[in-house]
Amino acid sequence: xxxxxxxPLLHFLILGALLFALYSRLQAGVPKAADEIVLSRGQVxxxxxxxxxxxxxxxxxxELQELVESWxxxxxxxxxxxxxxxxxxxxxxxxxxxxxxxxxxxxxxxTPPSAAELQAWLDAHTDxxxxxxxxxxxxxxxxxxxxxEKLGADVAAVRRALDGGKTPAGDATLLPLAxxxxxxxxxxxxFGKEFAEALKGLPVGAWQGPLRSxxxxxxxxxxxxxxxxxxxxxxxxxxxxxxxxxxxxAETNAARYQKLRARxxxxxxxxxxxxx
Amino acid sequence: MTIWxxxxxxxxxxxxxxxxxxxxxQRVRVLDNLSTGRRENLVPGAELLVGDVGxxxxxxxxxxxxxxxxxxxxxxAEAAIDIITSxxxxxxxxxxxxxxxxxxxxxxxxTIKAAETYNEPGRFTAFxxxxxxxxxxxxxxxxxxxxxxxxxxxxxxxxFTTQPPLGSDNPVDLWKYMAATEQKTGSEVLAIAxxxxxxxxxxxxxxxxxxxxLDKEYVQTRAKWEPLYETTQTKGTGEAHPFLSPNDEFxxxxxxxxxxxxxxxxxxxDMLELEYARAGxxxxxxxxxxxxxxxxxxxxxxxxxxxxxxxxVEEDNFFGKTAPQEPSPERMTAVFIDNPKTGxxxxxxxxxxxxxxxxWATENTREAIFDAMKRREAYGTTGPRMIxxxxxxxxxxxxxxxxxxxxxxxxxxxxxxxxxxxxxxxGKSPTFLVAALKDSIGANLDRIQIVKGWLxxxxxxxxxxxxxxxxxxxxxDADGRCKTPxxxxxxxxxxxxxxxxxxxxLITVWKDPQFDANHRTFYYARVIEIPTxxxxxxxxxxxxxxxxxxxxxxxxxxAYTAPIWYAP
Numbered sequence: 152x153x154x155x156x157x158x159p160l161l162h163f164l165i166l167g168a169l170l171f172a173l174y175s176r177l178q179a180g181v182p183k184a185a186d187e188i189v190l191s192r193g194q195v196x197x198x199x200x201x202x203x204x205x206x207x208x209x210x211x212x213x214e215l216q217e218l219v220e221s222w223x224x225x226x227x228x229x230x231x232x233x234x235x236x237x238x239x240x241x242x243x244x245x246x247x248x249x250x251x252x253x254x255x256x257x258x259x260x261x262t263p264p265s266a267a268e269l270q271a272w273l274d275a276h277t278d279x280x281x282x283x284x285x286x287x288x289x290x291x292x293x294x295x296x297x298x299x300e301k302l303g304a305d306v307a308a309v310r311r312a313l314d315g316g317k318t319p320a321g322d323a324t325l326l327p328l329a330x331x332x333x334x335x336x337x338x339x340x341x342f343g344k345e346f347a348e349a350l351k352g353l354p355v356g357a358w359q360g361p362l363r364s365x366x367x368x369x370x371x372x373x374x375x376x377x378x379x380x381x382x383x384x385x386x387x388x389x390x391x392x393x394x395x396x397x398x399x400x401a402e403t404n405a406a407r408y409q410k411l412r413a414r415x416x417x418x419x420x421x422x423x424x425x426x427x
Numbered sequence: 428m429t430i431w432x433x434x435x436x437x438x439x440x441x442x443x444x445x446x447x448x449x450x451x452x453q454r455v456r457v458l459d460n461l462s463t464g465r466r467e468n469l470v471p472g473a474e475l476l477v478g479d480v481g482x483x484x485x486x487x488x489x490x491x492x493x494x495x496x497x498x499x500x501x502x503x504a505e506a507a508i509d510i511i512t513s514x515x516x517x518x519x520x521x522x523x524x525x526x527x528x529x530x531x532x533x534x535x536x537x538t539i540k541a542a543e544t545y546n547e548p549g550r551f552t553a554f555x556x557x558x559x560x561x562x563x564x565x566x567x568x569x570x571x572x573x574x575x576x577x578x579x580x581x582x583x584x585x586x587f588t589t590q591p592p593l594g595s596d597n598p599v600d601l602w603k604y605m606a607a608t609e610q611k612t613g614s615e616v617l618a619i620a621x622x623x624x625x626x627x628x629x630x631x632x633x634x635x636x637x638x639x640x641l642d643k644e645y646v647q648t649r650a651k652w653e654p655l656y657e658t659t660q661t662k663g664t665g666e667a668h669p670f671l672s673p674n675d676e677f678x679x680x681x682x683x684x685x686x687x688x689x690x691x692x693x694x695x696x697d698m699l700e701l702e703y704a705r706a707g708x709x710x711x712x713x714x715x716x717x718x719x720x721x722x723x724x725x726x727x728x729x730x731x732x733x734x735x736x737x738x739x740v741e742e743d744n745f746f747g748k749t750a751p752q753e754p755s756p757e758r759m760t761a762v763f764i765d766n767p768k769t770g771x772x773x774x775x776x777x778x779x780x781x782x783x784x785x786x787w788a789t790e791n792t793r794e795a796i797f798d799a800m801k802r803r804e805a806y807g808t809t810g811p812r813m814i815x816x817x818x819x820x821x822x823x824x825x826x827x828x829x830x831x832x833x834x835x836x837x838x839x840x841x842x843x844x845x846x847x848x849x850x851x852x853x854g855k856s857p858t859f860l861v862a863a864l865k866d867s868i869g870a871n872l873d874r875i876q877i878v879k880g881w882l883x884x885x886x887x888x889x890x891x892x893x894x895x896x897x898x899x900x901x902x903x904d905a906d907g908r909c910k911t912p913x914x915x916x917x918x919x920x921x922x923x924x925x926x927x928x929x930x931x932x933l934i935t936v937w938k939d940p941q942f943d944a945n946h947r948t949f950y951y952a953r954v955i956e957i958p959t960x961x962x963x964x965x966x967x968x969x970x971x972x973x974x975x976x977x978x979x980x981x982x983x984x985x986a987y988t989a990p991i992w993y994a995p
Contacts (some may be wrong), residue, residue, distance in 0.1 A: 193873060205584045205593055206729040294931065296899075323829055325864040325932050343867035365867045366931040385664035393544055 188226055190219060198222060253404075264395050270384050270397045280382040280391065283335045286350055287375040290328060291321035295367045302368070306361050310370060313358045326366060335379070342366070350376070434760040444889045467666065523961065535585055548792040557586040559618070561596040565689035567625035568598060570653075576614025582613045597637045610924060617801060621657035621732060623707070624665040625688040628698030631707035631723055633714065644723035646714055654801050654845075658704045658987055659729040659782040659809050661740075661748040662688075666727065666953075666987055667878075675892050677876075677955060677983070681779040681809070688767030690773070708990060709880040709888035712947040715994070716882060726803030726845045726989025727951070729782025740810055742982075743922075744959045745780040745962035752778060756970040759963055759978065768842040776978045780962045781809040785986075787843060803845025808986040811866035815845040817952045819991035821851070823936045825856035833862045833934065844951070845989035856942035857993060861895060862934035863954040871929025873898060873913040873955040873983065876938055880947040880990075894954075895937040898930035908939065915958045919980045922960045922968040929957035949990035956984040 198218045202210045210218060239246045264272070273280055291309060298305050312319040330338065339347035346364040353359050355376050361368040384391065539555050546553040553575050561568040574581045587604040588594030595601070598620075604614050623630025626666040635641060658666050663683030672678040686693045700706045704727055709722030731740050734749040747753050752763070752775055785806050788799040799805065807813050816833050820841025830836045837843065837860050850856055865872050874897040878892045893907040901911045914928045939950070964980045966972060974980065 201585075202593060205587060205604065207584070208610040214592065221592050255534065296930065323831060323934075324861055325816075325833065328831060339867075341867065365869070365926075366865070 157397055168198065188223055190222065194222075195219065262399075264392060264399075265383070269388065269391050269395065273382070273384055273391050276394075277381050279394070280381050280387045281388065282382050284351065284379040285332050285375070286330060286338060286373060287332050288330050288350070289372045289374070290326070291319070291370040292324040292326055292328075292362070292366065293368045293370075294322045294324075297322055307370060310358060310360075313370065313372075321370070322367075324366070328403070332375070339404040342369075433467070433969075450950045456665060463777075466765050479678075481895070515982075536582065539578045539581050545793050546793065547683045548593045548790075550791065552791055552793055552796055554793060554797070555581045559587050559589065559601055561589045561598065561601075562688060563589075563596045563641050565687040565691040566627045566629050567622045568596070568620065568629060568687040569617040569622060570598065570601060570620045571657075572601070573797070573800075574612075574614050574616050576583060576612060577793075578579060580612040580614040584608050586954075590850050597908060599637065599639075599645065602652045605652050607619065615801070616652075616653050617654060617656050619655045619728070619798070620653060621660055621730070622662050622665070622688070623656075623684050623704070624663045624859060626702050627687040627692055627694065628701040630702045631710060639720075641718070643718050643720065646718045646720040649722040650704065650720050650724055655728050655805060655989075656704055656707070656723075656725040657730050657732075658727040658807050659779070659993050660732040662732060663777075663779060664781060664809060665703050668699050668703045670699055671703055672890060672892075673928040677892075677953070677985070680982070680985070681771060681777075681781065683777065683983065684764070685938055686764075686769060686771035686908060687771060688764075690764045690769055690771030692787050693769050695770055699865055704987075705878065705880065705890065706888075708949055708951075709882075709890060712880065712882040712949070713888055716886065721992075724803075724992060726800075726805045727807045727987045728784035728786075728805050729807030729809060730784050731782065740780040740782070742780050742810060742960060742962045742984075743965050745965075747775075748778050754966065756968075756972050758809065759966050759970075759972050760975050774975065776963050776974065779809070783810065783812065784809045785812075785815070787982035803989040804843050806844060806986055806988040808981075809984045811956060811984050811986070813866055813872075813954060813956075813986045814862075814864040815952065815954055815986045815988055816860070816862040817988045817991065818842065818860040819846065819857055819950065820860075821848075821855045823860045823938075825936050827860050828934045828936045832859055842991060846989060846991050848991060848993040851942075851944040851993070851995075856939045856952070857948075857991075858936060858938045859895075859950060859952075859991070860934075860936050861952045862932070863952075863958070864932045865929075870924065870956045870959045870984070871898065871926045872933050873929055874909060875933050875935070876953045876955065877950050878953055879907050879939065879948065881943075881946040883946060884943075891941075893937070896935035898933065898957075899928065913957050915981070917958050917960050917964070917981045919960065919964050920968070922964040924957075924959050926957075945995050947995065948993040950993075951990035952986075954986040958983050 163330070199209060199215060202214065202218060216352075232238065291313075293302060293306055295302060309319045309321065309373075327341065330341075333341075335347055335350075338350065343365040346362055346369070349362045350373070353371070353373055353376065355373045358370050358372045360370040362371055363369075465942070473963070519788070535557070538557065542553040542555045545551065555576075555578065556571055556573040559570045559572055561570070579963075584607075587601055589596045598618075601618065605618065608616055610616075617906040620630060628665050629636070632641060636645065639645075658664065664681040666680070666684060667675055667677045668684065669675075684694050684699065704967050707723040707726075711721040714723070715721035721826070731738065732748065733740065733746070735746050735753070735982055737746050740746075745754070747758065748763075752758050759776045761775040762772060763775045763778060764771065766772070785808065786796050786799045787804040788795040794936055806817075808815075816837060818833070818837030818841040823836075826841070827833070827836045828923075841858075841860065842848065851857075859877060861875055861877065863872055874894050875891045878890065879893065880888065883889050891907075894903050894909040895907075897903060897909045898913060901909050901913075902907045916925045917926070933954075939948075958981050961980055961982045963974060963978050967974050967980070
């Protein structure tokens with residue numbers, strides 16, 4: 152008996168039988184005849200699991216029956232439709248099948264880049280990773296319509312008062328009267344591009360202007376101005392990695408398509424096609 | 428006895444393999460990282476080890492291992508081609524994602540991944556969410572479901588669909604899904620409906636919905652999950668309708684009232700009350716009186732609903748709603764919806780370059796913005812990036828409008844947009860501090876209005892529009908209306924305009940002159956810009972296209988705030 156149990160042939164036979172059983176089991180979902188629909192235990196479990204992911208509870212017996220029935224219904228329509236060739240020349244089916252292929256092969260994560268690769272990417276795209284200028288400022292606002300022709304004189308008067316150490320008010324406004332360490336993009340968002348551009352290189356510590364914005368004109372005093380500069384890798388590592396990976400994925404996808412494309416000969420008949 | 432180790436045994440194929448082995452009397456041990464596999468798939472009788480061997484399903488085979496190594500080694504394209512070739516020959520290893528398994532979930536995973544990758548707290552907030560596209564019979568009940576939480580939380584569930592038996596086209600079922608989702612993920616969620624104007628009388632029901640009479644549960648549940656409503660977007664604006672608000676001369680704005688989304692059923696007048704936001708806000712007061720909860724206590728936002736991947740819209744740079752409406756000489760004369768059976772036809776020129784959602788959040792993060800949306804502290808615009816403030820209280824005085832920081836006095840003395848006024852002091856009327864600042868690169872403002880809606884002593888809904896502050900020193904008459912239009916600088920032919928009329932900002936304190944403390948009431952602000960060229964004017968100029976008769980070429984952009992409600 153012990154000898155028999157150690158017999159490789161027996162092992163082979165048992166394993167073979169097991170594989171055969173397994174194979175037929177796995178094939179259970181495949182129709183044995185055109186008019187037969189078999190749902191394996193696994194498929195039913197899958198329907199159950201799908202339900203559970205949506206509803207966070209297992210289906211009731213009734214709901215499960217409904218899931219099975221709806222699956223069967225879909226399967227029958229699908230088979231009948233296939234038999235009629237309804238999948239052919241259908242742009243939706245065509246696109247969906249293509250999408251599924253992309254889903255499957257898109258799961259390929261590119262290799263995480265090394266520090267040297269990140270640095271090289273940063274060096275090649277310095278304009279994308281600028282640390283923007285930052286400003287701390289106080290502003291006095293003048294509503295153009297309110298002052299009319301006297302605008303220039305009124306602004307000059309306030310300017311003189313400011314230079315004389317007084318603290319005159321401008322017109323009431325919803326615009327912030329001061330910004331503390333605001334990035335250029337924030338200044339632009341609040342006051343508009345023209346105003347933000349005008350701050351570049353403006354002397355610090357004294358009242359300047361008038362500067363124009365979409366709202367009117369402003370007298371501005373900068374208390375701090377930090378020029379923009381190139382970012383170091385440590386400051387923008389996450390963005391650099393994200394953008395590099397994004398590009399690599401796009402390149403992989405493009406290369407994949409080109410390889411596939413190379414397997415085909417494409418002929419287009421464009422006779423009688425109008426173009427401009 | 429042999430112990431079988433099945434990697435990825437919680438996946439679709441893996442669990443089948445386990446089932447077969449267990450059935451064959453074998454001991455099975457499953458290794459799965461549960462990233463795509465599900466614990467509930469574990470076959471009874473098998474042991475589970477949670478762990479990772481790269482991609483367990485795929486790595487179960489030498490071929491899978493080879494591909495894995497190739498991908499890691501930067502040869503993703505080669506691996507992909509090999510995968511495709513093997514698939515074609517029917518030689519894919521068991522465990523490879525096939526329909527019904529992981530690959531199907533990829534779309535949701537990619538959505539989550541995109542939001543996670545580009546979310547930069549403090550700088551750029553990207554939410555995880557999906558659209559639930561209920562559209563049975565062409566009647567639009569679409570809702571966007573937004574998650575407060577993170578990717579790992581959202582990954583625990585899948586989006587709700589509209590197809591039975593797994594999904595449902597009834598919002599009541601969506602709300603059940605949302606409750607279960609919060610339970611499972613620990614992430615709060617909310618839903619924002621849009622395009623009631625294409626629901627053919629189904630967006631804001633007042634008697635029954637989906638064959639069921641509205642009851643306490645319906646109104647409570649809706650109020651819980653839907654704090655905001657998208658009032659304006661590319662497929663028309665749904666704040667007010669001229670038929671419902673004949674005394675509101677600004678109500679006729681980007682209206683789509685010919686039928687439902689696919690034009691299969693033409694619109695009838697009785698549907699309008701059940702699909703425009705202002706009517707919904709009014710009927711909400713009525714339902715609150717009947718059922719104890721106001722189901723339509725929502726703030727208003729705008730969004731684009733663009734399918735172009737572009738988040739922003741501008742009249743002078745409008746890339747359309749979907750790719751076919753990208754700028755071209757033809758788009759102004761093309762057809763967007765055409766249902767020859769019903770005669771419902773909507774032209775591409777009717778698509779609006781609208782709108783934006785604005786939220787008053789304490790910081791630029793998912794959590795803070797979500798919480799602000801939940802408390803309805805939000806407003807919508809039809810395109811300009813205006814700054815709009817609205818506070819309500821009992822003690823705002825005219826001098827508060829001179830305050831340089833309206834928010835400071837606003838929060839100190841009242842509640843912001845989306846809030847509630849309660850316990851009216853004897854003999855006092857509600858007061859409002861309202862302010863608007865124009866878009867820094869946009870047009871000046873014409874006026875700010877307060878729209879008031881209430882339930883009168885006979886249980887009937889009423890509405891009234893007040894002009895509360897106007898530009899250029901124009902008079903506001905005793906009836907609360909300014910009868911002088913702001914003017915018009917638009918040169919349609921050249922698609923130009925100037926900011927020589929209107930005001931860059933407007934602010935005032937307004938007191939309701941006809942307040943009755945016994946009436947349920949709401950107030951919201953509407954800010955109107957001076958006239959500017961519509962995108963169609965820019966197209967006509969740039970492409971030299973002759974517009975079809977009736978094409979709108981000039982518009983007055985606007986913003987709507989969430990209301991402030993008063994209840995006796």
